[in-house]
Structure formats: structure tokens, C-alpha cells
Amino acid sequence: MESIFKRYLDNRKIFTRNRQILQSSYIPNELPHRNEEIEQMASVLATALHGDRPSNMMIFGKTGTGKTASVKFLGKELQRVDQTLKNVHFIYMNCEVVDTQYGVLQNIGNQIIIDFEHRIPFTGWSTERVYNILMEKIDEMDKVFIIVLDEIDKLFYKSGDDVLYHLSKMNDDLERSKLSLVGISNDLKFTEFMDPRVRSRLGEEKMVFPPYNAEQLRDILMQRAALAFERDTLEEGVVPLCAALSAQEMGDARRALDMLRISAEIAERNGDDVVTEAHVMKAKNKIELDAISETVRTLPTQSKLVLLSIIVNDDKNNHHMTTGDVYHEYKDLADIVGLSILTQRRITDLISEMDMLGIIHARVKSFGRGGRTKEIELSVPKAETRGILEGDEDLSPLKSYRPATQTTLM
């Protein structure tokens, strides 16, 4: 019998074995169009090789402009050069994941402390204690520590500048070791709200990564495509199209790489030998849709319920609803599914969160005597979103729920 896998075997391969080269997390040996930036950062960080403290640095730039890749690249290089001297300890962390005071200190600590029984527990200790142990350990090692805080704005917005204050001050209290901070952010303005002392200490050096243009994106894609694809598997227009589409999206290289990879995956799954521009367009749609459904799917249950309330309102031809409208509907729905009913104050926050995620659009508007409230609109496709929400177990009693008080305008 012919195996169902046969047609996949017969296929010419599109990818080489090095498919992961197209992941944005992959750090290539060379970063096209970032020489200047890397050079500049290197000149600052090189101080560390002689055992001196490099200036603290802030790096700004939109998503996918190569900030993280450049810094990680430098970290790798630094450690390679430093192999004999052992002067430098490079620490990287992403503050979207580690976004509390305690978390940051704990994370740094555990990157330094190798022996298992002395690790810092993820909860239980006072922050001060973690700080003290950390400082002791750091000083004891007699090295230059470069601590990279990626997406530092997230940390700041969530937990304030206390950690940053302490970390930037730690250097003054160290006797042997030295510590230098590198902050990465895609938000240029966030430092405005920081304590001026922290701000000036953190921003001893500043850099801005400009977005890539279509041409530069093309070079980046070409470089990786050469390694990740077999010969003659890409139609000529594919790379330029990915580059052009992503250049419109603020020159996001990550996006461009994803698009290229997904285009090829679509082709592969179709059993096509060559990736065409049509595949790219499909990939573009898929990326957009996936991003939305992923955010919706990972919403907390209460937020999902609020979102569903917004959809139900929209169903009632109420396309511009207020917080009050949503809250009314929400209470009904929560009652049906047997979820505790939160206060309106809390719902206001959930609405704002979803606004920030781009799932809905909410703006404060005054209706004169009608009061001042948020006007809320749905900004995701309704049918798909409803489908996702109904897939949530906690919301299953609401499957195909339609409001009893359906107001029809006809």
C-alpha cells in the first residue's frame, strides 16, 4: 500500500536542515546594516575587558530593528574574547517575562549562582535579602557585570523604578566588582516618568536603532535565506515582497523573517516545490489572524467575558457602546456561567487592558448631560473571535448564546 506520507517524501525539499535560521531568535554571525550601532556599543562595552566599568546604556528602537540581536551578538563576542581573561560576566533578561522587583533580582542572582542549593527561591524571601545576597555574590566574584534588561519599559510601567534605582546604585557600594546596565526599550518616552536620578544614571550613553527600510530588510532576508533554503526554491519576487510588506510595518525584521518562514511552510504543506508570492500573501494573512487569536485565547476568563459582552452588544446593533452598556451585559453573562461578578471599577481596567492589546478600541468621550465615559468598539473580526471565546471551557454555557432582548431595528 502506498503510504500517506509518500507525497511528502516525493516532494523536493524546500528547507535545508537549518530551518531555525529563520527564527528571529537565531543570532547570525553577521548582522547586516547594524555595523555602526554594533561598533558604537562595542566601544562602550570594550572597557569591561580591561576590568573597568562601561557606562550604562539605553538602547531605543522599534520592534524588530535588531536591538536584541545586536546586544546578544555583542554578549557572545565579549565572552568569546574574554575567555582567557575572565573579566566579564554578561547577563541578559527579558523584562516582559521578569517584570517585578523581586523577579529581576532573583533572576540575576540565579544566573550568577551556579550551585543548586544556594539558588534564590522564586518567592519567600524579602527583596532586601535578595538584594544583599546578590551584592555580596557580585562583589565576591571580582568581575565586571553587564546586565541587559530587555524591554525595560515593561518593568518600569509594571513595577516602577525602585529596582532600577537599586541596581544603578549598587555600583557605588561595590568594592571589587563593577556593574553596568544596558536597558533596551521600544518606547522612547518612558524615561520621562522616571526618577531623574535613575534616568541620568541609566542614560549615560544613548542609542537609537532606526527601522530597516525595504532594501535593508531584503539583505537580511537574503542572508538567512541562503542558509535556510535549498537552491532554486524561492521565486524571485518572494524576498522583495516580504521585505516590502514588512517595511510598511515599521521595518520590523522579525516580522519579515516570520513571513518568509511561514510562506515556505505553507508551500511545503501544499506540496509545492517553489515558494511563490501567492504563498507570501497567504502567510501575511495567517500571521495577522494568528496574532489576534493568540491574544484572545490567552486572555483571562473575566476579560473574555467582557469581550463577549462587547460582541453581544455589537450584535444588538450597538456598535459604539459605553462602559455601562458593557457592564450590564457582562453581569448577565457572568450570572449565566456562574462566574463571580466583578465591580465596574475592575471592568474599567479590563477594558483598558484590552484596548492596549488592540482587541478593542476605547476612547473617553463626553456626552454632555449624558455623562462622561468610554466609547467602545470591537476591533477584531467578530465571528472568529466569538468562536475562540466559545471554545473556552469556562464559558461553554454561553455557546451560541444570543441575548433574549434582541433589539432589531427592522
Next chain:
DNA sequence: TGTCCACTGGAAGGGAGGGCTT
């Protein structure tokens, strides 16, 4: 010009849940 609506969004704090310390 003032009133007044329907919230907004800050502040403070409670309590549950994780886990350490003694």
C-alpha cells in the same frame, strides 16, 4: 453661566496563594 450626568482613574488596602524561616 452653572448644573449635572456617568463615568474615569488614582489611592489604599484586603486577602489568597506562592513559599521561606524559626
Next chain:
DNA sequence: AAGCCCTCCCTTCCAGTGGACA
């Protein structure tokens, strides 16, 4: 076991507000 600590999710309280309307 009792006493801590830190974070997360949430409540309570409330001063503040843009603008239609009287």
C-alpha cells in the same frame, strides 16, 4: 505551626471632568 515576605487580583472610596442642556 506560626510568622514572615511578595505578587496578583480585586474592592472600596472618591475627587475630578467634558460638554449638552437649562
